[in-house]
Amino acid sequence: MTRSSEKGKTSESEMALGRFSDPTLLVLASLADGPKHGHAMIADIAQMSGTRLGPGTLYGAIARLEEQCLIEPLPPEERRYPYRLTPDGKRVLRAKLNTLRQFTMAGLNKLEAA
Amino acid sequence: MKPDLVKALIALYPRKWRERYGDEFSRMLEDQAITIRAIFDIIVCALYARVCLLGVNLMKEVKSSLTLILFAGVATLAAGANLFFTVDDSPLATAMQAHSTLAACWLVMAAGSVLSVAGLAVASLPIFWAMVRFAWGHRRMDIGLRLFFAPVAFFLALLWIVGVVACTHWAPLPWAVTGDWPAPANWPLLKVRWELCWVTLALLAFGVIGSAMSLRNAMALIESAPRTTAPTSFKWPSLHRMRTFAFVVFVATICTMAGAAVGGVLADSYSPNLSHARLGFVATTASVSWLVSIGLLATAAAAALVSFRCAGSSRTETIQ
Numbered sequence: 483m484t485r486s487s488e489k490g491k492t493s494e495s496e497m498a499l500g501r502f503s504d505p506t507l508l509v510l511a512s513l514a515d516g517p518k519h520g521h522a523m524i525a526d527i528a529q530m531s532g533t534r535l536g537p538g539t540l541y542g543a544i545a546r547l548e549e550q551c552l553i554e555p556l557p558p559e560e561r562r563y564p565y566r567l568t569p570d571g572k573r574v575l576r577a578k579l580n581t582l583r584q585f586t587m588a589g590l591n592k593l594e595a596a
Numbered sequence: 597m598k599p600d601l602v603k604a605l606i607a608l609y610p611r612k613w614r615e616r617y618g619d620e621f622s623r624m625l626e627d628q629a630i631t632i633r634a635i636f637d638i639i640v641c642a643l644y645a646r647v648c649l650l651g652v653n654l655m656k657e658v659k660s661s662l663t664l665i666l667f668a669g670v671a672t673l674a675a676g677a678n679l680f681f682t683v684d685d686s687p688l689a690t691a692m693q694a695h696s697t698l699a700a701c702w703l704v705m706a707a708g709s710v711l712s713v714a715g716l717a718v719a720s721l722p723i724f725w726a727m728v729r730f731a732w733g734h735r736r737m738d739i740g741l742r743l744f745f746a747p748v749a750f751f752l753a754l755l756w757i758v759g760v761v762a763c764t765h766w767a768p769l770p771w772a773v774t775g776d777w778p779a780p781a782n783w784p785l786l787k788v789r790w791e792l793c794w795v796t797l798a799l800l801a802f803g804v805i806g807s808a809m810s811l812r813n814a815m816a817l818i819e820s821a822p823r824t825t826a827p828t829s830f831k832w833p834s835l836h837r838m839r840t841f842a843f844v845v846f847v848a849t850i851c852t853m854a855g856a857a858v859g860g861v862l863a864d865s866y867s868p869n870l871s872h873a874r875l876g877f878v879a880t881t882a883s884v885s886w887l888v889s890i891g892l893l894a895t896a897a898a899a900a901l902v903s904f905r906c907a908g909s910s911r912t913e914t915i916q
Binding site for chain 1: 613616617619620621623624625627628633634636637638639640641642644645
């Protein structure tokens with residue numbers, strides 16, 4: 483079972499970007515400035531986006547991201563497991579945010595031109 | 597949240613999930629305030645996690661999505677066959693000719709079933725053919741035998757039915773044993789009919805269960821095959837294709853189910869006596885037979901929907 487090439491791997495990740503639901507993107511963005519545990523992520527995401535993730539939704543997103551090796555756990559602190567972005571996670575988050583920026587710019591340009 | 601409530605909520609998650617995240621999740625919940633929204637969120641996510649962990653990594657791979665589509669297809673076929681044989685040559689068929697709305701429902705059911713079977717065939721046959729080519733290219737008799745179990749099993753079942761028809765002028769099907777209709781004089785005795793019918797059912801059950809196990813084993817053998825000197829590569833279908841097939845099967849199954857549900861209600865209102873007549877599967881009433889079909893179709897639709905949703909977490913893999 484092999485991935486054919488590095489190029490193939492990239493395109494797969496890019497394909498995966500399209501199916502990111504908001505919670506996974508919010509978690510990735512929350513971890514962009516450093517490791518956080520679940521409770522801190524909920525607070526950070528609420529402050530950053532105004533969206534307060536439910537605990538089940540948060541851990542569903544964490545499980546999916548960890549399975550895709552985009553985040554990884556750090557040693558626990560009082561039963562709290564902080565998570566951090568992996569290099570793949572940083573790359574995927576950057577690509578996704580760039581896409582969103584291009585989309586936002588294009589939308590705003592169209593609004594101004596109208 | 598109170599520890600007891602936290603414990604109860606975490607118990608809703610599958611064991612594997614609890615082992616990995618249970619401790620940290622409970623730690624986080626202990627710090628949370630109790631809200632209806634949080635509890636509802638946990639319940640929904642726990643149920644979703646259970647669905648996603650059914651079987652062995654059920655939703656992780658494209659092949660699992662395909663397995664669900666196959667399951668949906670088999671359930672739809674069983675439901676369609678049950679509806680067809682319940683109506684065929686019965687007063688329900690006459691009622692259908694008299695009421696255009698009932699006939700329209702039947703057409704919707706037929707169209708939905710055909711679309712569902714077509715979606716299933718388009719989704720599975722190329723993969724089956726690729727698996728056969730892989731087995732042939734690698735000279736893997738063990739994989740080949742498993743792949744041919746399904747066609748051989750169903751050919752044998754068909755041969756059995758044809759053989760019984762040739763010998764007794766009666767098809768050993770569970771809709772034709774007995775019911776509220778006169779049995780022709782040249783048919784075998786009722787006791788013999790029941791025995792022959794159970795043999796047919798046993799053969800079909802053996803075929804379905806054996807085929808599912810054989811295909812699953814064949815998939816596992818292909819995955820574990822050595823890849824260095826392989827003359828033939830095997831590629832699972834793309835994520836997009838699987839999602840499309842699952843969606844088609846889902847829509848088709850919903851159409852069939854809607855046609856069956858509306859048709860059943862209309863048939864009951866047009867001829868209430870027919871609903872209680874023993875026209876269905878193993879001498880059940882028409883209404884019971886109809887409900888069984890609707891249940892099968894609902895199961896098929898759920899399987900196709902889960903396949904569609906969860907194909908999003910699949911990956912395209914190449915085995916060489």
